[in-house]
Amino acid sequence: MSATRPAWESVADAAGVAAATAVLDVGCGDGAFCALAASRGADVHGVDADPDALAVAMRRVPGGDFRLAMMEALPWPDDTFDVVTGLNAFQYALDVPLALAEAARVTRPDGRIAVCKWGPPQDNEFFAFLAALDGTIDLASLADADPVAHAMDRLPLTVTTTGSVAAPIEMTDDSALLAALGHRGGEVLEAASPFRRPDGSYRFDNRLRFWILTATDRRPPAPSHR
Secondary structure, three states, X not given: OOOOHHHHXXXXXXXXXXXXXXXXXXXXXXXHHHHHHHHOOOEEEEEEOOHHHHHHHHHHOOOOEEEEOOOOOOOOOOOOEEEEEEXXXXXXXXXXXXXXXXXXXXXXXXXXXXXXXXXXXXXXXXXXXXXXXXXXXXXXXXXXXXXXXXXXXXXOEEEEEEEEEEOOEEEOOHHHHHHHHOOOOHHHHXXXXXXXXXXXXXXXXXXXXXXXXXXXXXXXXOOOOO
């Protein structure tokens, strides 16, 4: 299951994904969110750099327009879409500000850009668990270094709506936890003990955050050459 799936309905509602809405999902993967948008009657488009994932998306949404490209160079003209979404996507761009600027470029002047990703590490128990397991990770430093947050602050984008959605991670037992992390050692189970439930399963409470943005200046920035 996609990590951001619990927030999809909230994001689609907040961004106004409805019948005849022209939607582009950046980093669309296998097209699961595109299928949700199509079920609402939207005109669906998707872009991803993984050809195998795109092949699945094309089968899942036969009427969709799916293209192989990088999110820093979207193969559509200016002012094409009513809504552009990036669900757990923009933080993986080679150049995050340029990827967001490209999203703004292809969004119509009255359109919306939706960004959805995990909230700050301090608000997510699974990140806290991984940090404790590693022993060298500073959660505050990770939050301060969030490239998507920095780009949204510095680009000519206006946040019109924001929200958060519960997205817990659950493991059925010790074996499932160890398999998910690729570990076998007892130190993993010891670190995870605060999240173990009486039946032997594990639950990590996490939250996804989303932002709905509009572009206040259509001119893209120069590449940052990260």
